[in-house]
Amino acid sequence: KNEVEQSPQNLTAQEGEFITINCSYSVGISALHWLQQHPGGGIVSLFMLSSGKKKHGRLIATINIQEKHSSLHITASHPRDSAVYICAVRSNTGNQFYFGTGTSLTVIP
């Protein structure tokens, strides 16, 4: 069993739709990251969370430490949002990072 599970694995949306990607983890963490990876491999860090909620433009990330769950929301989705979104956590023991397998998002015009 992976330490980090994401859902859905694949997601297709129409432009303008509200999108939610979920992440659940099983280890104690000190921080959770949401990453965006475009074709070709480049990874961009979107958010780093240890509690509560963060917003950046059309992106919102929330975390519930008690439930070991985080969500990434995209409002008014756009084709340029098409990418793989990866949830990653840093464990609070042993300095380990664990990654989800990613959610592949395609936004259709």
Next chain:
Amino acid sequence: DAGVTQSPTHLIKTRGQQVTLRCSPISGHKSVSWYQQVLGQGPQFIFQYYEKEERGRGNFPDRFSARQFPNYSSELNVNALLLGDSALYLCASSLLVNSYNEQFFGPGTRLTVL
């Protein structure tokens, strides 16, 4: 200001060979982490270095080693390459080692082992 840089961008090796991958962090960043991403999977953590010392290690065999230099750049070495080592190797830098520092990723080195 340059971001994280990695070299080479692509590399082809044969089984049994050794490979060295290089990473230069963002100026001022003292921590470098290495990740392996096999096609179709999420990245897996290999190492984290801070101030030239190993601060974290993932579940990788001893064939994988790394070091960090006084200028904070880093090398990842893989010995006795296996076909399964074919992957995108990502380097990320952060200002400090603790978890409250955001990581910035490089473009990666794509290694193919034949």
